[in-house]
Amino acid sequence: MYDALTSSYTFACPRRGETSVRLSAFRQLERLPGAAHPAVYRVRFECSCGDEHLGLVTHGDLDCAPLGLGEEGVFLNLMTDRLEAVDTEFAELAARHIQAGEWPWSFFCYPEEIARPIFPSSFRLLAPGSRTGSVGIAVRCPSCSRVSVNLVSPQHVDLPFVNDAEIGVVEHLFTQDVSTTLEEFSAALYSGEFDARRLSLE
Ligand SMILES: [Zn+2]
């Protein structure tokens, strides 16, 4: 499902049989109701064949696989900043990064005016940004549950522990339900009204 060497996910493509995409090619993530162990997300992604398709990913594939962690027995505790019940080399490496104050993924929460650590499961919408090579992300804040839109580099999304020093932030308060804010998201992304914020996690 996730290949750490290419930092990409494998999905079915109706034209090519199989396709490989990075996180930044995801367009929409939606947690499916019901399934809890593990939680399952429906992902709409942009395929290299030119179309968008739907695929399913588990919570573990989304948040743990890019860190080199398996799904079982892994719990990265955001509250205590500790990686618990894991003993692989990757996990230790990830734990060292985290103890040094580096987070696998982060975003800038506009309502709270603060940079916060997140996991890919906090991404809701992604789209090519207005600046060449940029990616617009709508993130649901794990702390305040509100949605912020940031403009980042693809590496910021695709590679754990690679965080842009400075990112673009849309100064707009989004409604809670992201599915109804798809238009709002697109409008904000192409408005060009981004403000630069430093992404330092204290
Ligand atoms: Zn395809």
Ligand SMILES: [Zn+2]
């Ligand atoms: Zn927040």
